[in-house]
Amino acid sequence: MTVERVEFENTFAVLLEDILAELPTFNIPSEGAAWVKECLEYTVPGGKMNRGLSVVDTLRSLRGEHATITPDELHKARVLGWCVEWLQAFFLVADDIMDNSKTRRGMPCWYRREKVGNIAINDAFILESCIYRLLKKYFRQDDYYVDLLDLFHETTYQTELGQLIDLLTAPEDDIDLNRFSIEKHRWIVTYKTAFYSFYLPVALAMIMNGEKREAAFTQARNILIPLGVYFQVQDDYLDCFGDPEVIGKIGTDIEDNKCSWLIVQALDRASAEQRQVLHAHYGRRSAEDVEKIKQIYCDLDLSAVYHAYEEKSYAELCALIDQADANLVPAGVFTKFVAKVYKRNK
CATH class of the missing domain: 1.10.600.10 (Farnesyl Diphosphate Synthase)
Structure with missing residues (x-):
């Protein structure tokens, strides 16, 4: 430690x-x-x-x-x-x-x-x-006190909006996978996770350090929000395929009818027969229903799809960092974040 x-x-x-x-x-x-x-x-x-x-x-x-x-x-x-x-x-x-x-x-x-x-x-x-x-x-x-208050209120509101659309998209008592899409998943995780998990800590330090340039905050957002989306995709993957002893919780995205990365990828790739199985069993709480969904995920080899996504995201993030103006925000701010989340298992 x-x-x-x-x-x-x-x-x-x-x-x-x-x-x-x-x-x-x-x-x-x-x-x-x-x-x-x-x-x-x-x-x-x-x-x-x-x-x-x-x-x-x-x-x-x-x-x-x-x-x-x-x-x-x-x-x-x-x-x-x-x-x-x-x-x-x-x-x-x-x-x-x-x-x-x-x-x-x-x-x-x-x-x-x-x-x-x-x-x-x-x-x-x-x-x-x-x-x-x-x-x-x-x-x-401190003269930046109001800026701290504003940032916390803004970020809380963004996260609550993300949670709202997450809940409206996937009510447990009205299962309809037609509400799901890759684009909607990205919007939800951007607002529900990325702003508070990645942009907020950096922006707080920037404010404390006296940063006033809007361009610096914009550059931080442009790198940290995609990083936050990648982080949430990892979470969605680990919810299904992670070890509960390692991640510290029992994943319930399937039972909770969540618009997770795995289900939107499955819907995008499934055959007509596989889609019928997904529609019939997703969002149900029995172990048998959950197992049928996981079997479709395995049949579609979503683990391989995820690992390809992980490598692509990592390369894109590294490119964004390389292209960024270090006079606005030092590259080390972003590389430390990437190092913490790349290939994590919890």
């Missing part, structure tokens, strides 16, 4: 105490404070933390190899990174409820914990609100 990862992980305890220390100012009963503590400890840490760590990595890349970053600046970059992790926790708690998921990060989903249930809906709101408590504490005095 790297020193930076240890420092980042240690920062969570500081921020948790910040949130808990403020609760008495609201005269919250003790059981409420205890609930918030348990919820935050259960839902925020424990992931790969790539999003949060990327804020710190990006700031280092922007400053350059030999530039000095003060301890205060590093702490503030870690705070921003944890705000991204808090946003992720907010999305995941809500998403697990909507998808009726069973596990998250190798543990039962928060809403499935004893005595939690639908209280998790309100807990998701609290998780989101914590972001703004932390931003207020650490950045209110």
Whole structure:
């Protein structure tokens, strides 16, 4: 484990105490404070933390190899990174409820914990609100404070729109694969995943570093959004073909009638007979139905299709980085991201 990862992980305890220390100012009963503590400890840490760590990595890349970053600046970059992790926790708690998921990060989903249930809906709101408590504490005095608020609000809205179209495209009680398409899948994952997972951490570091040029933010988006789409395609593939012990969850995209990369690729390649099987069994929850869909995926050799897509995406991303203006955003900002996700298995 790297020193930076240890420092980042240690920062969570500081921020948790910040949130808990403020609760008495609201005269919250003790059981409420205890609930918030348990919820935050259960839902925020424990992931790969790539999003949060990327804020710190990006700031280092922007400053350059030999530039000095003060301890205060590093702490503030870690705070921003944890705000991204808090946003992720907010999305995941809500998403697990909507998808009726069973596990998250190798543990039962928060809403499935004893005595939690639908209280998790309100807990998701609290998780989101914590972001703004932390931003207020650490950045209110900075001239870029409003820019941070605006970026978090904008990114949250983009992600919620992506989630909306995901849900409207694939309702569990009205299965219609004719709603699915390669183009719609790309739109959903761009808004549901790419903006908050890839653009947000980099843009936060850019704002903290004093970046004002719109061209710099545009260049970052033009590389990071395709990278985010590639990342989500990986997720879709691992949901079906990944090892639950490794990825930390049991994939349910087939049962949940999700407009995933695998099903849109299958629909694009299937024979008339195979399409009938897909329409008859996709979105159903029995093990037999799921197995029939997976068999079609295997018959169409979607694993090979995925690996070809992965290599093509990697080459295209490397080309985008090579062609980018390093005077706007250093190439290292992007190459570190690519290195983290290329050929990942969890």
